[in-house]
Amino acid sequence: MSVVFALFTALLIVGGSLFALVAAIGINRLPDLYTRMHAASKAGTVGSGLLLVAVGFHAGDIATLSRALAGFFFFILTAPVSAHLLAKAAHQVGYPLSRVSVLDDLKKSGE
Amino acid sequence: MMSSEAIILAASNFALVVLGVSFILTVFRVVRGPTLPDRVLALDMLVGIAIGFIAVIAIKTSYTLYIDIAISLGLVGFLTTVAFARFILARGVVGEKPKEDRPVLRPEKEKAAKAKARAKTQTGKGARA
Numbered sequence: 001m002s003v004v005f006a007l008f009t010a011l012l013i014v015g016g017s018l019f020a021l022v023a024a025i026g027i028n029r030l031p032d033l034y035t036r037m038h039a040a041s042k043a044g045t046v047g048s049g050l051l052l053v054a055v056g057f058h059a060g061d062i063a064t065l066s067r068a069l070a071g072f073f074f075f076i077l078t079a080p081v082s083a084h085l086l087a088k089a090a091h092q093v094g095y096p097l098s099r100v101s102v103l104d105d106l107k108k109s110g111e
Numbered sequence: 112m113m114s115s116e117a118i119i120l121a122a123s124n125f126a127l128v129v130l131g132v133s134f135i136l137t138v139f140r141v142v143r144g145p146t147l148p149d150r151v152l153a154l155d156m157l158v159g160i161a162i163g164f165i166a167v168i169a170i171k172t173s174y175t176l177y178i179d180i181a182i183s184l185g186l187v188g189f190l191t192t193v194a195f196a197r198f199i200l201a202r203g204v205v206g207e208k209p210k211e212d213r214p215v216l217r218p219e220k221e222k223a224a225k226a227k228a229r230a231k232t233q234t235g236k237g238a239r240a
Contacts, residue, residue, distance in 0.1 A: 006115030010122035013170065017126035017133075020163050024133030027140050027156055033148050036140075040152050044159040048185075051126070051166035055178055058119065064175045071182040075162075078185070082155060082192035089200040090148040 009058045016050030019043050032098035033090055041083035045075050119170065126167045134160050147202075151195040158188030 026039025049072040056068030091106055113121075137160060140153040162181045169177035 002115045003113075003118070006118040009170075010118050013119075013122040013126045013167065016163060017129040017167075020160055021129050021133045021136075023156060024136035024160070027153060028136055033146065033152065036149065036152055040156040040159075044156050048159045048162040048166070048181075051163045052178065052181060055166045055169045055175065058170050059173070059175045064178065067175075067178050067182070071178060071185065074182060075159075075185055078189040082189050082196070083152075085193055085196040086148060086151060086155075086199070089196040090146075093199060093203050095146055095148060095204065 005057075009054050012050050012054035012057065016047045016054060018047075019050060020047035023047060031100060033095060034087055034097060034101070037083050037087055041079045045079040049075050123167050123171050127164070130160055130163050130167065134164075148199055151192060151199070154195075155188060155192045158184060158191075162188075 020043070023039045023043035026043060027036050030036045030039060052068045052071050052075075056065035059065065059068075097104055134157065137153050137156050141150050141157070144150045144153055162185055165177050165181040165184065169175060169181075
């Protein structure tokens with residue numbers, strides 16, 4: 001039973017770190033700010049969140065698990081807000097989209 | 112069959128290596144990033160990776176007080192990004208010529224060339240008719 005539990009925790013740890021690696025690769029490979037934001041705010045948040053949940057499961061008491069889940073919930077709540085604020089500020093100021101992007105709805109509606 | 116401690120230790124060592132690699136890749140984007148918002152985004156991502164590091168260290172040492180440090184670091188990172196967004200909004204595009212640092216993807220280029228060739232043949236036909 002404890003080996004199964006350890007395997008589950010190890011799966012959470014490895015999955016979280018691989019999500020962080022995918023986010024780092026995406027932040028280097030994608031063409032402009034607005035697409036890089038997808039990698040950073042989705043995969044990055046899931047990566048650190050999975051690692052926090054792994055800490056909670058590894059400790060095995062309800063206080064640590066609830067704190068870890070509260071932290072995970074907090075990251076999921078704040079990451080889209082900060083990414084949206086940054087993207088909106090950059091677009092409003094006039095940082096351009098990549099040339100491969102096909103649609104700019106904010107520009108069409110006259111900012 | 113491995114014992115549970117050995118499984119956890121191997122997984123956390125692997126996670127430390129992978130997180131180190133992703134940290135270096137993100138620092139590369141901070142250094143290279145052509146504009147200020149790119150750097151701000153990469154710094155936000157660095158905070159996330161640091162939280163992951165803290166979580167793995169908490170598992171390795173089984174010292175669960177690290178979770179509170181990770182949560183407060185996440186709060187600081189969120190406030191930093193919000194403050195930087197306000198700063199970008201107030202500052203505007205100053206002194207940097209934003210341009211894409213990657214060329215247009217090759218399939219897009221081929222599609223554009225094909226469309227241009229097709230248009231040319233169509234206009235040629237129209238002129239002949």
